[in-house]
């Protein structure tokens with residue numbers, strides 16, 4: 001009897017788990033409008049106006065349109081010509097899992113269409129069709145919810161499971177009243193959180209994509225030599241602007257510059273074009289020391 005009850009309970013649990021699993025995957029956007037609505041960042045601006053403005057002017061806000069050429073080449077040259085691979089969602093995600101994580105929630109058809117838009121936006125950039133494609137793609141990026149939801153729990157998925165729709169994951173889990181439920185996620189304050197995108201993507205088919213080498217050098221050349229700062233320590237000092245290699249002030253901070261000058265004089269001797277070979281010429285040896293003060297190699301690539 002007791003055995004049967006346990007079996008019954010297990011069955012109920014299994015069925016519930018199945019239902020949850022289904023509801024988590026059933027919602028896939030069929031249009032870009034639907035996809036953008038599922039992860040709508042514009043409404044965050046209402047209450048987090050300053051952060052929104054900072055983010056808007058960061059590279060994260062244009063992570064698809066600013067990388068268009070590379071993505072177009074991956075699709076139109078790499079996949080189509082070199083590897084003769086059909087464009088599908090799995091291939092598109094080899095770029096967009098990091099450049100626009102929301103695309104994980106696009107249907108197979110929509111994700112493939114987005115791949116097509118990337119080619120159109122680049123190849124026909126001067127035509128109305130190309131401009132329209134670019135405008136649509138500009139709505140896809142590393143948005144508030146890419147970090148505060150989709151990628152917030154993936155560093156330790158075993159521990160936290162996939163992010164729940166509608167929940168905001170943040171560093172402190174501050175009570176936001178009726179605005180939104182929040183969940184404390186300490187992982188977000190650690191370098192590992194950034195490194196999932198500023199690092200390697202392991203595609204389900206086994207291919208690994210690495211379009212930047214920064215995390216490797218952070219670990220191997222900075223942390224391993226006693227560096228103790230996190231990515232956030234250096235890159236979120238100014239909040240959500242995330243300045244990097246495109247920001248002159250940050251570049252200056254990152255490079256130590258020291259010059260040593262040793263003056264001397266020399267006798268040129270008989271050289272063509274020198275009028276008086278007996279005259280001493282003032283000269284100097286200039287040695288420039290350029291020190292890397294960042295937490296990784298510079299430049300990245």
Ligand code: HEC
Nearest residue numbers: 067070071074094095098197198199200201209211212300
């Ligand atoms: C693991 C996550 C990840 C994947 C997968 C990924 N990227 Fe990137 N990509 C990044 C990050 C992070 C940067 C910014 C790196 C930097 O500035 O150091 C970047 C930068 C770029 C840039 C330069 C952007 C600029 O403004 O200079 C291009 C182009 C690019 N990626 C193309 C691609 C293409 C094409 C693919 C697919 C084949 C791809 N990426 C896949 C994370 C990724």
Ligand code: HEC
Nearest residue numbers: 044048051052055060142143144147170171188189232236
């Ligand atoms: C690239 C990832 C990323 C994006 C995009 C991002 N955030 Fe954050 N955000 C973080 C991280 C990481 C922290 C925690 C920083 C820390 O405490 O070390 C944080 C902290 C916060 C905090 C709490 C601390 C504070 O600064 O007040 C708020 C609120 C917040 N983000 C809102 C937003 C909003 C709104 C957007 C979109 C406009 C956004 N974030 C976009 C990564 C991101």
Ligand code: HEC
Nearest residue numbers: 043044046047144148168170171172173174175176179182
């Ligand atoms: C109606 C107002 C309102 C809206 C809209 C809103 N928030 Fe908040 N949010 C709050 C308040 C209030 C808090 C708690 C106090 C604080 O940290 O500013 C908060 C806190 C947060 C935190 C910090 C949580 C932590 O870990 O401490 C994050 C991150 C955040 N919001 C992100 C977002 C994002 C992303 C959006 C858009 C999807 C959003 N918020 C929309 C009001 C709002």
Ligand code: HEC
Nearest residue numbers: 059063066067098099194197231232235242243244245246
């Ligand atoms: C969802 C993936 C993702 C996450 C998470 C993420 N980034 Fe990024 N980040 C990108 C991509 C993609 C770009 C390149 C955007 C472009 O230029 O096309 C970028 C650009 C940047 C840049 C600007 C680089 C430049 O060339 O100026 C900095 C700095 C940066 N990220 C720091 C961080 C830090 C720090 C964190 C962790 C708090 C973080 N990022 C988390 C994907 C991500």
Ligand code: HEC
Nearest residue numbers: 194198218229230231234244245250251254294295299300
């Ligand atoms: C000790 C401070 C420090 C730490 C730690 C640090 N960075 Fe940087 N980072 C910098 C500075 C300064 C620059 C600008 C240097 C430059 O591009 O010349 C920079 C540049 C960048 C760029 C732009 C690279 C390029 O070539 O344009 C990205 C992206 C970036 N960092 C991401 C990260 C990520 C992700 C981490 C953590 C894994 C991290 N950084 C850790 C200080 C730091």
